[in-house]
Amino acid sequence: xxxxxxxxxxxxxxxxxxxxxxxxxxxxxxxxxxxxxxxxxxxxxxxxxxxxxxxxxxxxxxxxxxxxxxxxxxxxxxxxxxxxxxxxxxxxxxxxxxxxxxxxxxxxxxxxxxxxxxxxxxxxxxxxxxxxxxxxxxxxxxxxxxxxxxxxxxxxxxxxxxxxxxxxxxxxxxxxxxxxxxxxxxxxxxxxxxxxxxxxxxxxxxxxxxxxxxxxxxxxxxx
Amino acid sequence: xxxxxxxxxxxxxxxxxxxxxxxxxxxxxxxxxxxxxxxxxxxxxxxxxxxxxxxxxxxxxxxxxxxxxxxxxxxxxxxxxxxxxxxxxxxxxxxxxxxxxxxxxxxxxxxxxxxxxxxxxxxxxxxxxxxxxxxxxxxxxxxxxxxxxxxxxxxxxxxxxxxxxxxxxxxxxxxxxxxxxxxxxxxxxxxxxxxxxxxxxxxxxxxxxxxxxxxxxxxxxxx
Numbered sequence: 001x002x003x004x005x006x007x008x009x010x011x012x013x014x015x016x017x018x019x020x021x022x023x024x025x026x027x028x029x030x031x032x033x034x035x036x037x038x039x040x041x042x043x044x045x046x047x048x049x050x051x052x053x054x055x056x057x058x059x060x061x062x063x064x065x066x067x068x069x070x071x072x073x074x075x076x077x078x079x080x081x082x083x084x085x086x087x088x089x090x091x092x093x094x095x096x097x098x099x100x101x102x103x104x105x106x107x108x109x110x111x112x113x114x115x116x117x118x119x120x121x122x123x124x125x126x127x128x129x130x131x132x133x134x135x136x137x138x139x140x141x142x143x144x145x146x147x148x149x150x151x152x153x154x155x156x157x158x159x160x161x162x163x164x165x166x167x168x169x170x171x172x173x174x175x176x177x178x179x180x181x182x183x184x185x186x187x188x189x190x191x192x193x194x195x196x197x198x199x200x201x202x203x204x205x206x207x208x209x210x211x212x213x214x215x216x217x218x219x220x221x222x223x
Numbered sequence: 224x225x226x227x228x229x230x231x232x233x234x235x236x237x238x239x240x241x242x243x244x245x246x247x248x249x250x251x252x253x254x255x256x257x258x259x260x261x262x263x264x265x266x267x268x269x270x271x272x273x274x275x276x277x278x279x280x281x282x283x284x285x286x287x288x289x290x291x292x293x294x295x296x297x298x299x300x301x302x303x304x305x306x307x308x309x310x311x312x313x314x315x316x317x318x319x320x321x322x323x324x325x326x327x328x329x330x331x332x333x334x335x336x337x338x339x340x341x342x343x344x345x346x347x348x349x350x351x352x353x354x355x356x357x358x359x360x361x362x363x364x365x366x367x368x369x370x371x372x373x374x375x376x377x378x379x380x381x382x383x384x385x386x387x388x389x390x391x392x393x394x395x396x397x398x399x400x401x402x403x404x405x406x407x408x409x410x411x412x413x414x415x416x417x418x419x420x421x422x423x424x425x426x427x428x429x430x431x432x433x434x435x436x437x438x439x440x441x442x443x444x445x446x
Contacts, residue, residue, distance in 0.1 A: 173395040177391050179357075188387075199384060204427030
């Protein structure tokens with residue numbers, strides 16, 4: 001009779017693969033260490049995965065799934081916020097937007113913090129592996145650029161700003177966060193980070209009108 | 224008599240190595256293609272470099288040299304700006320700072336644009352190669368964090384912002400720029416990008432005081 005995989009072993013192996021690959025990198029992680037960490041034999045590993053790379057590929061697909069899901073939830077929450085605050089304007093809207101974004105950003109940061117080592121291992125695993133991450137980043141960059149442009153067109157954000165630069169800033173800042181925190185042992189104050197970043201962002205992007213009465217710039221028509 | 228390297232060949236090989244490695248990645252670039260592109264024989268390549276990796280290492284050292292030099296020049300220019308504008312305050316200072324930063328930022332962006340393919344090739348070349356880049360990034364992140372903290376202590380930037388988050392934002396945004404522009408054929412409007420990014424940054428970081436009269440928040444002491 002052929003050997004059957006033990007129940008629970010697949011998850012245990014994935015978790016062990018995550019630990020070993022994050023610690024040593026994909027190239028240097030060893031199947032026997034992954035199996036030992038999961039408490040099963042090296043032979044049993046191959047009942048679940050053809051190769052070490054196949055186990056990592058599964059981890060990476062789960063990461064993409066989580067990132068896509070979080071992006072979707074966030075977009076939905078932001079559309080809802082826009083609907084609910086469609087009539088508001090000025091400093092009150094800016095404050096409400098900031099409080100709302102700190103909340104949703106915290107979920108994104110928790111996800112990035114939990115997956116920081118997988119993301120770093122993925123970036124280090126070479127061109128064949130980073131293509132998917134580059135695709136995700138590109139889609140996110142474009143979606144953010146279009147979202148900013150739409151808000152500018154609707155008069156909710158200042159129009160003198162290149163939406164591509166804004167998208168570079170947003171995507172880059174989260175990547176900077178992942179990079180720095182991948183080296184930390186203690187979880188940093190994620191809410192404080194979110195509030196700092198979003199304060200700069202929204203106060204900078206709101207334009208003078210949303211912060212206070214704008215200074216007169218052009219002479220009024222006298223008709 | 225041993226063969227002597229031809230004058231100019233070293234530079235031609237470096238330039239050819241840059242082209243081939245940026246196009247195909249370090250792992251897949253071939254010494255014979257590098258030599259052919261430089262117009263010399265494969266054997267002559269080895270008069271200059273022990274391996275393909277040695278040629279790439281030289282390109283990378285030049286990149287670090289250029290990045291360090293640009294960072295140094297920028298810090299110097301910023302210290303000079305701070306000295307010259309030490310007495311100023313409020314919206315006028317904010318405008319002056321923005322104009323100044325757009326100018327120095329343009330030099331940084333030109334450097335990153337020129338080297339965008341080498342930076343991308345370096346990031347893709349694996350853990351042994353990325354260590355130096357990670358070190359540079361870490362030093363830059365800390366220097367920026369300390370600079371922001373000093374400006375906050377001097378009352379020139381708002382204090383309710385975590386300086387580490389600001390440094391993540393700055394470093395990350397430039398990396399986002401490199402990533403996105405590495406895929407462009409046409410040089411984008413670097414000055415426009417700099418102005419967009421820095422407007423968000425300085426208006427967000429200046430705090431209400433530098434932009435306009437702050438709204439009253441606390442009751443005054445009645446003594």
